[in-house]
Amino acid sequence: MNPPDVAVSPDLSRPLLVERLDDRVVATLNRPDKRNAIDQDTIDALHELCAELEVNPRILILTGAGGVFASGADIAQLRDRRAADALAGINANAFVRVNELPMPVIAAIDGYALGGGAELAYAADIRIATPDVKLGNPETGLGIIAAAGASWRLKEIVGDARAIELLLTGRTIGADEALAIGLVSALHPADALLDAAHAIADRIARNDPDATIATKRVFRAPREAHPLVDLEAQAPLFESPEKHRRMTEFLERRRRTAE
Structure with missing residues (x-):
């Protein structure tokens, strides 16, 4: 599909670029120089978008700029967080809010979706990807756990046995394995990924x-x-x-x- 012209946020330096259509919103993670690492500004922008979609429910398509979905949480910020920050659930609460949006959320994943980036993808209802996708939760190698959704959401998607193996090893998986275990539902070339996400949204939008x-x-x-x-x-x-x-x-x- 070729979506109609939409107004993109004029500030292209924002960490989340938002395109609004009548029945859907496309949100693009936009820190390509940091491989779209999820920082506090990104979290704040996700909360702002969720507040909008809770009042005016529309389908949400999540994607990333520069051939990457999200390489993870911003390690520079994460390194300085302390116990109180962990208990505040900075990323976890934002991803729960994304997951609980009234209308479906579609993650269109290209390149890396690691750590917090993978957990944001897990929060979607539907995940599609490119053949270049790399998914994983390497948190234990950094001295922390995957506490923003992977520890409970991943097993709901792929089952206990696969989920615990991935979480304990921190192994990164590619497109074929992600498709085989049901972590993504389809693979599309990078230049067709967003069109495929819109096609799913079109099908959903035809329903009541x-x-x-x-x-x-x-x-x-x-x-x-x-x-x-x-x-x-x-x-x-x-x-x-x-x-x-x-x-x-x-x-x-x-x-x-x-x-």
Whole structure:
């Protein structure tokens, strides 16, 4: 797809460049001289964007500038953080907020997504990548743990056995392995990656936004909450004019096809 012209933030030095369309937002991590390492300014910008998308839900596409998603947290800043900073969950809370956005989040990953960069990618609902992607959590080699999501989110994506092996070894994996274990759902050439992300967003955007939001919310509910959480989410949808309109159109199309 060729998205319509959009207004990009005029300050191209910002750590997060944001393009706004009617039904989606594209956010580009933009510290290419630091391989998009996630610093405090990036975290602040993510919080600002999340606040916007919590009020006005839209699909979010996350990507990185310069052929890199995010090489990790900014080590220069991370080195100086102390116990109080760890307990504050600086990166973890931002990534939780991204993960809990009402509408789907798509991570379009090229090049390195390591440490905090990988954890931001794990916070997305859908991950696609290029053949050059490199994913991993080398935190234990730096004397810390992967505490911004990998320690609990990675096993939900790829299962306990693969997750613990990756976390304990700090091993970096490439595109083929990431695809094989389900860490990414598809691979695309670098020059087609963003178009592929937009194609997924197009498919999502054709659906009813209320049903999409409800599906994401129900999917994330704990097992013991089902089936009640499903039924409670379904009840208002059964009463919605949009459900009636879409089902009527479906029946009309089927009738015309049968004639």
